[in-house]
Amino acid sequence: MGSNSGQLHIFFFPLMGHGHLIPTMDMAKLFAARGVKATIITTPRKVPLFSKTHGINIDIQIIKFPAVEAGLPEGCENIDSVTSLDMSHKFIKATKMLQQPLEQLLEEYQPSCLVADLFFPWATDVAAKFGIPRLVFGGTSFFSQSSQHSLQLYEPHKKVFSDSEPFVIPSFPGEIKLTRMQLPDFTLQEVETDFSKLLEEAMESEFTSYGVVVNSFYELEPAYADHYRKVLGIKAWHIGPVSLCNKDAEDKAQRGKEASIDEHECLKWLSTKKLNSVIYICFGSMPNFSDSQLFELAMGLEASEQQFIWVVRKGKNEKEEEDWLPKGFEERMEGKGLIIRGWAPQVLILDHEAVEGFVTHCGWNSTLEGVASGVPMVTWPMASEQFYNEKLITQVLKIGISVGAQQWTRVVDGIKREAIERAMRQILVGEEAARAKALGEMARRAVEEGGSSYSDLNALIEALRLHCP
Ligand code: UDP
Numbered sequence: 001m002g003s004n005s006g007q008l009h010i011f012f013f014p015l016m017g018h019g020h021l022i023p024t025m026d027m028a029k030l031f032a033a034r035g036v037k038a039t040i041i042t043t044p045r046k047v048p049l050f051s052k053t054h055g056i057n058i059d060i061q062i063i064k065f066p067a068v069e070a071g072l073p074e075g076c077e078n079i080d081s082v083t084s085l086d087m088s089h090k091f092i093k094a095t096k097m098l099q100q101p102l103e104q105l106l107e108e109y110q111p112s113c114l115v116a117d118l119f120f121p122w123a124t125d126v127a128a129k130f131g132i133p134r135l136v137f138g139g140t141s142f143f144s145q146s147s148q149h150s151l152q153l154y155e156p157h158k159k160v161f162s163d164s165e166p167f168v169i170p171s172f173p174g175e176i177k178l179t180r181m182q183l184p185d186f187t188l189q190e191v192e193t194d195f196s197k198l199l200e201e202a203m204e205s206e207f208t209s210y211g212v213v214v215n216s217f218y219e220l221e222p223a224y225a226d227h228y229r230k231v232l233g234i235k236a237w238h239i240g241p242v243s244l245c246n247k248d249a250e251d252k253a254q255r256g257k258e259a260s261i262d263e264h265e266c267l268k269w270l271s272t273k274k275l276n277s278v279i280y281i282c283f284g285s286m287p288n289f290s291d292s293q294l295f296e297l298a299m300g301l302e303a304s305e306q307q308f309i310w311v312v313r314k315g316k317n318e319k320e321e322e323d324w325l326p327k328g329f330e331e332r333m334e335g336k337g338l339i340i341r342g343w344a345p346q347v348l349i350l351d352h353e354a355v356e357g358f359v360t361h362c363g364w365n366s367t368l369e370g371v372a373s374g375v376p377m378v379t380w381p382m383a384s385e386q387f388y389n390e391k392l393i394t395q396v397l398k399i400g401i402s403v404g405a406q407q408w409t410r411v412v413d414g415i416k417r418e419a420i421e422r423a424m425r426q427i428l429v430g431e432e433a434a435r436a437k438a439l440g441e442m443a444r445r446a447v448e449e450g451g452s453s454y455s456d457l458n459a460l461i462e463a464l465r466l467h468c469p
Pocket of ligand 1: 347
């Protein structure tokens with residue numbers, strides 16, 4: 001079983017980006033709570049992120065990333081800080097340099113299993129060298145993982161005549177339509193690159209590894225969970241929403257970076273608001289908005305006449321001038337809107353009874369956190385696999401309204417204030433809220449004893465115990 005005591009010991013090795021690190025931390029907590037020894041492997045600067053485990057014992061092992069040798073800027077050990085396409089590809093490719101140090105750690109600690117990020121396809125062979133199973137963690141939904149396989153297999157995007165002509169995802173439940181404009185730039189690349197090869201290997205590793213751990217719950221996407229397992233034939237366990245393992249305010253407040261607002265101050269502000277009266281606006285850990293887009297968003301917010309908490313990744317500059325904010329905006333919004341500059345305690349906010357809606361970029365963690373909190377969403381996808389997640393929210397689950405973003409992009413621009421105002425008003429009066437609330441209850445039941453995710457986590461632990469006698 002790897003560890004001396006006969007206890008199951010799992011090594012978790014996430015990609016160095018908040019969208020991967022945060023759910024890994026939750027996953028490790030979930031396993032640890034079931035008596036499994038959990039160790040997270042990460043780069044030096046990410047260690048503080050894992051320091052607040054509140055009584056749950058999780059080990060951290062440091063792995064050093066030779067960024068400069070990999071052609072990246074000194075100190076670059078985090079994908080959130082690279083913004084260009086070229087750099088993020090370079091970063092992910094460079095993580096292959098971690099193979100040797102990972103092998104050293106496996107040699108030394110002899111864990112029973114390795115849960116490694118989808119972006120580390122080489123980890124399957126590394127685990128095999130040590131005779132242990134490798135599980136894949138992709139950090140997204142059954143829906144989006146399956147749709148990407150469909151696109152890779154059938155290439156429907158190559159059979160349309162323009163970037164805006166919709167196509168249906170083939171051999172996939174639910175007549176889901178997309179356009180070429182909504183696909184990631186790397187999916188559209190015609191020539192084979194090192195990065196496209198890596199992605200192919202990553203998708204292949206879902207089939208060739210021991211199986212896939214999915215942060216989702218069965219009742220959320222049964223047709224797609226079945227499709228993934230039965231049609232694609234991938235062995236998978238759903239164990240989410242993993243964020244629900246954070247029960248008290250402190251756990252909910254301290255996920256990812258240090259929050260830029262004191263949790264008590266935030267709760268105090270929310271406590272002055274009526275039940276279901278505040279909209280929370282946040283676009284994940286890597287938003288990149290043009291100043292004019294931020295300005296339009298502020299105008300849309302004001303026009304919607306809603307109370308809000310808006311998370312902006314910009315700090316005030318020395319002159320305290322903010323060209324992206326309409327003149328006098330904060331004074332006019334006093335008491336009505338709260339701007340958090342930096343990092344927000346997202347789960348704490350979403351779970352507050354005053355919050356009634358979520359404007360989101362449809363990152364999978366945010367999506368699932370919104371689902372778990374039972375709030376309807378305004379969807380504003382930008383990059384990664386967010387346009388797939390938007391389809392799940394708006395077309396399948398019908399718990400969200402789209403702001404109308406049509407273009408996959410690394411710098412967000414072009415959404416007009418009227419579209420923002422319309423979606424924010426509509427979300428409050430539509431049927432989405434009731435459906436979202438019901439789904440939130442299902443999410444909670446899924447992780448409770450006897451629930452679908454609770455049982456699947458048990459099944460996974462059992463399978464690993466049998467595999468590693
Ligand atoms: N998050 C947070 N505060 C912020 C921004 C993000 O706590 O101000 C957390 C959020 O709760 C989620 C993660 O960061 O767990 C973002 O992951 P997601 O998959 O939604 O988006 P990504 O950052 O990968 O685009």
